[in-house]
Amino acid sequence: MNPVMTALRAGWSRGLIELRQSFTNGAELFSHFLWPALMVATMFFIRDMSFGSTGLLLGTLALPSILGMNAATGMISMSQQLTADREDGTLLRAKATPHGMPAYLIGKVISVSGGLLADLVIFLVPGMLIVEGLRIGPGSWPTLAWVLALGLVATLPLGAVLGSAFPSARAQGLIQLPFLGVIGISGIFYPLTALPEWLQWIAQIFPIYWMGLGMRSALLPNSAVAVEIGESWRHLETAGVLGAWAVLGLLVAPMVLRRMARGESGSTMAARRERALQRVG
Amino acid sequence: MTMSKQVVLDVDGLRMRYGSVDVLHDVTFQIRHGEVLALLGPNGAGKTTTIEILEGFRTRSAGRVEVLGADPAHGDERWRARVGVVLQSWRDHGKWRVRELLAHLGTYYAAYTTPDIERPWDPDELIAAVGLTGHADKKIKTLSGGQRRRLDVAIGLVGRPELLFLDEPTASFDPQARHEFHELVRRLAGTQETTVLLTTHDLDEAEKLADRILVLNGGRIVADGTAAELARRIAGEDEVRWLRGGRRFTEKTADSTKFARDLFARYGEEVQELEVHRASLEQTYLALVHQAERTTR
Numbered sequence A: 001m002n003p004v005m006t007a008l009r010a011g012w013s014r015g016l017i018e019l020r021q022s023f024t025n026g027a028e029l030f031s032h033f034l035w036p037a038l039m040v041a042t043m044f045f046i047r048d049m050s051f052g053s054t055g056l057l058l059g060t061l062a063l064p065s066i067l068g069m070n071a072a073t074g075m076i077s078m079s080q081q082l083t084a085d086r087e088d089g090t091l092l093r094a095k096a097t098p099h100g101m102p103a104y105l106i107g108k109v110i111s112v113s114g115g116l117l118a119d120l121v122i123f124l125v126p127g128m129l130i131v132e133g134l135r136i137g138p139g140s141w142p143t144l145a146w147v148l149a150l151g152l153v154a155t156l157p158l159g160a161v162l163g164s165a166f167p168s169a170r171a172q173g174l175i176q177l178p179f180l181g182v183i184g185i186s187g188i189f190y191p192l193t194a195l196p197e198w199l200q201w202i203a204q205i206f207p208i209y210w211m212g213l214g215m216r217s218a219l220l221p222n223s224a225v226a227v228e229i230g231e232s233w234r235h236l237e238t239a240g241v242l243g244a245w246a247v248l249g250l251l252v253a254p255m256v257l258r259r260m261a262r263g264e265s266g267s268t269m270a271a272r273r274e275r276a277l278q279r280v281g
Numbered sequence B: 001m002t003m004s005k006q007v008v009l010d011v012d013g014l015r016m017r018y019g020s021v022d023v024l025h026d027v028t029f030q031i032r033h034g035e036v037l038a039l040l041g042p043n044g045a046g047k048t049t050t051i052e053i054l055e056g057f058r059t060r061s062a063g064r065v066e067v068l069g070a071d072p073a074h075g076d077e078r079w080r081a082r083v084g085v086v087l088q089s090w091r092d093h094g095k096w097r098v099r100e101l102l103a104h105l106g107t108y109y110a111a112y113t114t115p116d117i118e119r120p121w122d123p124d125e126l127i128a129a130v131g132l133t134g135h136a137d138k139k140i141k142t143l144s145g146g147q148r149r150r151l152d153v154a155i156g157l158v159g160r161p162e163l164l165f166l167d168e169p170t171a172s173f174d175p176q177a178r179h180e181f182h183e184l185v186r187r188l189a190g191t192q193e194t195t196v197l198l199t200t201h202d203l204d205e206a207e208k209l210a211d212r213i214l215v216l217n218g219g220r221i222v223a224d225g226t227a228a229e230l231a232r233r234i235a236g237e238d239e240v241r242w243l244r245g246g247r248r249f250t251e252k253t254a255d256s257t258k259f260a261r262d263l264f265a266r267y268g269e270e271v272q273e274l275e276v277h278r279a280s281l282e283q284t285y286l287a288l289v290h291q292a293e294r295t296t297r
Helices: A003-022 A026-046 A058-072 A074-088 A090-095 A100-130 A140-165 A169-184 A197-203 A207-219 A222-227 A235-263 A266-280 B047-055 B077-081 B098-107 B123-129 B145-157 B175-191 B203-209 B227-235 B256-270 B281-296
Strands: B007-018 B021-032 B036-040 B062-067 B083-086 B163-167 B195-200 B212-217 B220-225 B238-244 B247-253 B272-277
Touching: A003 A026, A003 A100, A003 B098, A026 A058, A026 A100, A058 A074, A058 A100, A058 A140, A058 A207, A058 A222, A074 A090, A074 A100, A074 A140, A074 A169, A074 A266, A090 A100, A090 A235, A100 A140, A100 A235, A140 A207, A140 A235, A207 A235, A266 B047, B007 B047, B007 B195, B021 B047, B021 B195, B021 B220, B036 B047, B036 B203, B047 B062, B047 B163, B047 B195, B077 B083, B083 B145, B098 B123, B098 B145, B123 B145, B145 B163, B145 B175, B175 B195, B175 B203, B195 B203, B203 B281, B212 B227, B212 B281, B220 B227, B220 B281, B227 B281, B238 B256, B247 B256, B256 B272
Parallel strands: B036 B195, B036 B212, B083 B163, B163 B195
Antiparallel strands: B007 B021, B007 B062, B212 B220, B238 B247, B238 B272
């Protein structure tokens, strides 16, 4: 078996094992259901509210948007898991194993995106029962699929970069704040056109808005386009912005990861652990 | 015979400097195939730095280092597959089960099977070899400290390494666990012909496990030899005590065995209550470290 195949196969089986583990222990199983359940509850409460005079229901607008947002949270999981794996020595173990690093990363991408897909389904199924006015036709799934796939390629490498750049669990907590901020201005729970124009521009820099927009274009009737910027689903722009983030992430991530991996050793790990213990004690 | 054995690890003039502080000065040594070498020294002597350079995890400042014929700073995946690493503290893969992890990590090595060495080690055999048979299906985070350490060694061995690095392998072990661990390492060196480099600050451990001991202090090698050689070289002489004709005798000698033989040849049954006190390696070691500290200051 050649080296590339070894890494691919090991990464694949690694990803599947981790995925299975995350659905067979209580704590993680709980977290798989918690976030989707909160989102379903949110939608339940806003399902009858309408947006301005358009006659569109907020719940209907929010369901695909939340789907897009949830897909973007893969970035946070990626970043957190990388940090945790660095702290407990999983990464160093990978470094001590032939083809360990590529296999580790492949495995991580598989387990994070697999867990994400499951979370999306956990959210989507009850959501579709609560919310009225979606338009799910034969064209919906291909659009949903490409937005999701491109969205993951745009966000997961960024997550890996953040995970490498911010080595401590505490720094990881800090990353979540700006992430929540970006969610707040990305037109997830309320259409972006209701925000001041300068905020709209900022929101359009980040992938979350575009993932929400793409999902809305897949699941909403055409009339709903009226609340979007320029009254268009802007598929080209969606592909453009997400594609740009993907290229950036795929260029930067290997460099940052390689640099991080080079610095890993038993003593750096021990030193980190020491610092972590001092904070606790 | 030892001389004909191949050099597996060759370090020449190794230096390491952090900022303006030198932590390793001109470290030079070799390890031959099948040898168990202990790098002994007090905390902060440079043991971990040395072993991390040899493992390829740290870039040295100067000197020549060759491990299994390659520079570890540029070791490729094939080289990596021939080396086993057991670090001081692992907490990784807590959610995995013992057999699951060993079977998984084994697949990385399958491509590196050679006519002489079949890789990887069968997970069940390996689990038995490190004495974890009853725990094969346990989650790793539920293992006790000693069990976890044995698993770490198993992971280090899963690719049937030609060279195994053990960094402070028994720190925080209770005496029973330590004893079992020593048996395991001796078995490995004996039956698998694995070359082992271990670091320890515990003299007793070095004496029990190693064919040869290298004492590292303040970033320099201050002694190199078998336990007996080190004891002779530094502490010098054994002490022989005996009773003859109601009188007590005490004599210092470099060769206590020969001395006793001569004693019996001369006095026969008159010699009573013979005691031979070998020069204690512990005193030797303390003397060495003390001496080295005095000269560097």
